[in-house]
Amino acid sequence: MPQDHYPVLLALGLAIALGVVILSLSKFVSRRLGGRVDLTPYESGMPLLDRSHKRISVLFFLIAIDFVVFDVEAAFLYPWALVLREGGWPLFWAMMVFIGLLLVGLAYIWKKGGLDLRPARPKRSLGS
Amino acid sequence: MSFDLLATLAKTALWMALLLQVTPIMVWVERRGSAMIQDRLGPNRVGPFGLFQSLADAVKFLCKEDITPVEADKFMHGLAPVLALIPALTTFVVIPFGPDVTVLGHRVPLVVAGAETGVLLLLALASLGVYSLVMAGYSSNNKYSMLGAVRASAQLISYELALTLAVLAVLMPVGSFELNEVVRYQQGSFFGLLPRWNVIPQFIGFLVFVVAAFAETNRLPFDLPEAESELVAGYHTEYSSMKFALFFMGEYMGMATLSCLAATLYLGGWHLPGLSYSGPWWWVAAQGMGVLVAKATLFLFFFVWVRWTFPRFRFDQLMRLGWKVLLPLSILNLIAVAALTVAGVL
Numbered sequence: 310m311p312q313d314h315y316p317v318l319l320a321l322g323l324a325i326a327l328g329v330v331i332l333s334l335s336k337f338v339s340r341r342l343g344g345r346v347d348l349t350p351y352e353s354g355m356p357l358l359d360r361s362h363k364r365i366s367v368l369f370f371l372i373a374i375d376f377v378v379f380d381v382e383a384a385f386l387y388p389w390a391l392v393l394r395e396g397g398w399p400l401f402w403a404m405m406v407f408i409g410l411l412l413v414g415l416a417y418i419w420k421k422g423g424l425d426l427r428p429a430r431p432k433r434s435l436g437s
Numbered sequence: 438m439s440f441d442l443l444a445t446l447a448k449t450a451l452w453m454a455l456l457l458q459v460t461p462i463m464v465w466v467e468r469r470g471s472a473m474i475q476d477r478l479g480p481n482r483v484g485p486f487g488l489f490q491s492l493a494d495a496v497k498f499l500c501k502e503d504i505t506p507v508e509a510d511k512f513m514h515g516l517a518p519v520l521a522l523i524p525a526l527t528t529f530v531v532i533p534f535g536p537d538v539t540v541l542g543h544r545v546p547l548v549v550a551g552a553e554t555g556v557l558l559l560l561a562l563a564s565l566g567v568y569s570l571v572m573a574g575y576s577s578n579n580k581y582s583m584l585g586a587v588r589a590s591a592q593l594i595s596y597e598l599a600l601t602l603a604v605l606a607v608l609m610p611v612g613s614f615e616l617n618e619v620v621r622y623q624q625g626s627f628f629g630l631l632p633r634w635n636v637i638p639q640f641i642g643f644l645v646f647v648v649a650a651f652a653e654t655n656r657l658p659f660d661l662p663e664a665e666s667e668l669v670a671g672y673h674t675e676y677s678s679m680k681f682a683l684f685f686m687g688e689y690m691g692m693a694t695l696s697c698l699a700a701t702l703y704l705g706g707w708h709l710p711g712l713s714y715s716g717p718w719w720w721v722a723a724q725g726m727g728v729l730v731a732k733a734t735l736f737l738f739f740f741v742w743v744r745w746t747f748p749r750f751r752f753d754q755l756m757r758l759g760w761k762v763l764l765p766l767s768i769l770n771l772i773a774v775a776a777l778t779v780a781g782v783l
Contacts, residue, residue, distance in 0.1 A: 313550060313551065313552035313553070314550060314552055314554075314558075315445075316445050316449065316530050316549045316550040317527060317530055317550055317552075317558065317562070319445065319446075319449060320449060320526060320527045320529070320530050320549070321523065321527050323449065323453065323526065324522045324523050324525075324526035324527055325519060325522075325523070327522060327526065328518065328519030328520075328521075328522045328683060329519060331679055331682075331683065332515065332518070332519065332679055332680065332683070334499065334679070335498070335499050335503060335678055335679030335680075336503065338499045338500055339499065339500055339501055339502055339503055339678055339679075340500065340501075340502050341502060342502055347502075347504060348504060348505070348506055348507045349506065349507060350506045350507070350508075350509075350577070350578050350579040350580075350675065351506075351579055351581070351669065351674055351675060352579075352580070353669070362575075362578075362583060363580065363583070365587050369587055369590075369591050372591045372594070372595060372756070373591075373594065375760070376594040376595065376597075376598065379598050379764070380594075380597070380598060380601070383598060383601045383602060383605070386602070386605055386771070387557065387605060390605050390608050390609040390612075390775075391608070391612055391613070391614070392612070393609055393612070393775060393778055393779060394610075394612050394778060394779070396779075397779055398779055400779075401775055401776065401779045404775070405772070408768065408771075408772065411768070412765075412768065415764070415765070419760075419761065424756065424757065424760040424761060425753065425756075425757070426591075426752060426753045426756040426757075
């Protein structure tokens with residue numbers, strides 16, 4: 310029921326309030342020295358030569374796509390788990406078909422190298 | 438003000454008070470524990486056994502200069518540490534710490550939000566953690582932060598899958614999302630000898646859960662987002678003063694709530710064989726909270742122990758473990774538990 314959830318909003322509000330209070334306290338108490346060098350991004354002691362936001366490897370995008378696929382499947386499994394005992398074996402086998410398809414998908418990604426988070430190295434041939 | 442609201446406020450205050458103690462105590466335990474493991478002394482100057490070291494640290498954090506780098510997104514840079522507190526300080530609402538008690542003629546469940554959606558709510562709130570890391574890394578205008586944030590988000594979403602499926606296997610024989618039902622299911626014993634805790638029939642699920650919990654809290658051996666040897670301090674490289682401290686509070690309190698969750702799902706929660714929970718309501722609540730905290734403390738110590746024992750993974754090894762070991766393992770565990778549930782064994 311919706312009214313059962315107001316403690317969550319309460320906790321959410323308290324968490325944000327706590328963070329804001331701590332940060333504002335620190336703002337009042339802390340010293341402010343400043344200086345241009347202090348405020349530059351940290352580059353292990355070197356001056357910043359180029360932009361900070363660089364291109365990200367496409368492999369991270371693949372991981373994100375895999376996550377979306379499998380997380381939606383997990384969401385489908387939740388209601389199933391709730392009624393499994395009443396449903397018995399027919400419900401069990403129905404879902405096994407679904408999980409089977411899921412595993413085929415996982416095997417495909419696995420075989421295609423979508424789960425290896427490193428650039429594919431070219432195979433070294435013996436002659437060269 | 439209604440009685441229900443008053444009771445909710447009291448329970449929230451109790452949890453908040455406990456969770457806010459976690460950070461200073463755990464920092465002390467971690468520093469003294471690591472010293473013990475590495476045969477050093479650790480901080481022992483401030484107060485007896487260095488107990489007040491964390492307080493001294495907190496004062497120092499407050500007084501340090503707060504730096505926001507040039508060209509950083511000021512709003513997001515300030516928002517990220519506040520968001521880091523949210524997963525830890527909201528998920529406790531669904532964790533029960535005792536049976537229902539009667540206070541002044543009103544029936545009060547010893548859980549802040551006894552909603553039927555319990556575990557779903559918990560998973561939803563816990564997964565908000567990734568936003569804070571991504572915001573911190575993106576807004577800092579720093580290469581190390583950006584790399585740390587990208588790694589952190591990839592790691593969190595990968596291990597969330599295994600975690601979700603492991604939790605699902607626990608809920609299946611129970612047939613409810615309410616954590617109090619999960620605790621009630623674990624009362625009784627196997628053959629009159631062992632407590633009927635989920636850790637025994639679902640040991641594989643328990644292993645998956647614990648490994649994923651380490652990755653979800655960014656603790657060693659999975660602290661790749663921070664990885665100080667390669668990424669300086671990862672997503673919080675550009676944070677100083679109290680903003681930096683908030684990330685640490687979030688991490689330690691997240692460990693505490695995940696430990697409470699692990700204790701509830703696999704170690705019987707507030708239930709302890711031989712403890713019958715009789716007496717006045719405040720005594721029942723104190724006993725329940727005591728049992729839960731004791732079990733969670735075991736996990737918290739384990740977190741520290743592992744951190745100072747194992748080296749760090751490499752990033753592709755981490756992703757391989759998540760996708761090629763934990764995910765198939767958790768799916769197989771799920772199928773096995775489903776079959777046993779339908780067969781009536783569990």
